[in-house]
Amino acid sequence: MSTPQQEPRSLADQLRQGIGGLPPSRGPYEDHHGGGHGASVTVRTATHRGHEIRIETTYRITIDGEEFAGPLEVLDNGAVHYHGLPQYAVPSAIELMKRVIDYFGTEPPADDELGGG
Amino acid sequence: MTAMTVTRRNIIDPAESGDRFVQGAVQLNQEMSGLTTAELNNILTPQVPGFRIFGINQEVSTWDLFVLWHFLAMQLSTSPPRPLRNLAHGGPVFLPWHRMFLIRLEEQLQRVTNDAETALPYWDWAADGELPADEQPQAPLWDLLGETSGDVVSGTLGSMQVRLVGFGMQLWSVEPRPLTRNAGGDDLAPTLPTTAEVAWALDNGDYDVALWDAGVDSFRNRIEGWLDPDASPAIPPAPRNHNRVHVWIGGDMGPSTSPNDPVFYLNHCNEDRIWESWMAREGTTYRPVDGDPDAPQGHRLADQMLALLGDSLTPAEVLDPTDWYVYDQLVDTT
Numbered sequence: 001m002s003t004p005q006q007e008p009r010s011l012a013d014q015l016r017q018g019i020g021g022l023p024p025s026r027g028p029y030e031d032h033h034g035g036g037h038g039a040s041v042t043v044r045t046a047t048h049r050g051h052e053i054r055i056e057t058t059y060r061i062t063i064d065g066e067e068f069a070g071p072l073e074v075l076d077n078g079a080v081h082y083h084g085l086p087q088y089a090v091p092s093a094i095e096l097m098k099r100v101i102d103y104f105g106t107e108p109p110a111d112d113e114l115g116g117g
Numbered sequence: 118m119t120a121m122t123v124t125r126r127n128i129i130d131p132a133e134s135g136d137r138f139v140q141g142a143v144q145l146n147q148e149m150s151g152l153t154t155a156e157l158n159n160i161l162t163p164q165v166p167g168f169r170i171f172g173i174n175q176e177v178s179t180w181d182l183f184v185l186w187h188f189l190a191m192q193l194s195t196s197p198p199r200p201l202r203n204l205a206h207g208g209p210v211f212l213p214w215h216r217m218f219l220i221r222l223e224e225q226l227q228r229v230t231n232d233a234e235t236a237l238p239y240w241d242w243a244a245d246g247e248l249p250a251d252e253q254p255q256a257p258l259w260d261l262l263g264e265t266s267g268d269v270v271s272g273t274l275g276s277m278q279v280r281l282v283g284f285g286m287q288l289w290s291v292e293p294r295p296l297t298r299n300a301g302g303d304d305l306a307p308t309l310p311t312t313a314e315v316a317w318a319l320d321n322g323d324y325d326v327a328l329w330d331a332g333v334d335s336f337r338n339r340i341e342g343w344l345d346p347d348a349s350p351a352i353p354p355a356p357r358n359h360n361r362v363h364v365w366i367g368g369d370m371g372p373s374t375s376p377n378d379p380v381f382y383l384n385h386c387n388e389d390r391i392w393e394s395w396m397a398r399e400g401t402t403y404r405p406v407d408g409d410p411d412a413p414q415g416h417r418l419a420d421q422m423l424a425l426l427g428d429s430l431t432p433a434e435v436l437d438p439t440d441w442y443v444y445d446q447l448v449d450t451t
Binding site (some may be wrong): 022073084086089090091104111115 | 148149150151152154155157158160161164165169170171172173174179182189191192193195196200201203204206228282283284285286289290291292303305331332342343348353354356359360363364371372373414415420421422423424425426427428429
């Protein structure tokens with residue numbers, strides 16, 4: 001079961017060969033990222049005494065007038081989650097957005113040299 | 118160097134296990150990988166359409182590649198989708214995926230320290246959680262790991278450099294900077310988890326149950342930290358166990374790039390030890406298996422787990438870790 005420890009160069013070579021364990025039918029990357037449309041939609045369903053309950057929640061959030069891409073998700077217990085802060089699920093979207101500002105601010109942390117082209 | 122079974126010990130006793138770990142972490146953080154962020158985009162974007170690194174072009178270290186791996190696993194949703202579930206969190210694979218991740222990091226520590234006996238240590242955070250709140254950031258662990266608030270500039274980890282950071286849902290390459298922490302600074306988690314919280318998690322005999330997500334009552338979900346035993350209609354749920362450690366430390370432990378901070382590995386090594394303690398009592402069992410209803414791809418017993426570095430393993434292949442390591446002491450479950 002044990003494997004030889006790999007040098008950095010072989011780690012790089014392995015990355016070039018491909019990511020292991022990537023499921024063929026996973027959700028598209030953009031699905032987990034709100035698609036950049038600024039609206040976060042969560043659908044929750046439950047069955048109670050034979051009745052089907054469906055709750056659709058939409059968040060449309062701005063910070064200083066700028067659209068926040070999200071997405072926010074609502075868990076079955078009603079807590080709100082944003083995957084940029086993966087260990088957080090809080091009772092209020094306002095409390096969540098306060099933490100988003102505390103952690104990240106509103107300006108990107110560097111110039112985007114890698115986006116040129 | 119021949120791989121061998123190592124013994125993982127408490128980071129504060131004996132002191133050598135902690136010293137070796139932080140020195141190895143710094144070495145891996147300074148060891149350049151030969152890959153730049155531009156090259157990483159060229160390699161990864163075709164494999165994961167929609168993904169790219171933002172920011173500056175720079176060469177990254179071996180340590181940074183683990184940060185990238187964790188970030189990417191967290192951003193890939195599962196099929197069928199459930200809120201917050203991804204290929205490493207919010208579902209059954211949380212514990213085996215991190216076991217594989219830690220094994221790969223441990224192998225790199227053994228290589229870079231040129232010592233086949235180097236083992237990841239664990240941080241028994243529940244022991245520190247029994248201290249008064251104002252004493253928790255002064256526990257002996259932090260003499261080794263440096264500042265609990267603000268930039269980490271003292272001690273061995275004062276030379277660690279952060280190059281990849283989460284900015285919301287994006288991964289950014291930034292000018293190298295020190296680690297940051299904000300221990301106890303969020304009123305959602307003003308204290309660490311306690312021994313009672315660990316015992317509550319161990320008390321659930323089901324490893325995991327359908328719908329295999331952050332809403333179910335199972336051992337995995339209790340230790341990951343999405344359930345709160347004290348929550349009620351009047352008391353909102355707070356992060357527990359694993360999640361609470363991340364939130365309590367804050368700073369670089371908050372976003373999906375949390376493996377920037379070596380304390381990430383100490384936290385997960387302790388959760389792995391708690392999982393091993395659970396299996397010692399409940400047996401080497403895992404769910405879901407093929408055929409379980411609603412079982413998500415990438416989380417089933419025989420599924421390959423997402424791997425950027427080292428061969429991909431299945432949960433079945435890591436249930437017994439004794440080819441790689443054992444623990445000096447499990448949690449008392451009596």
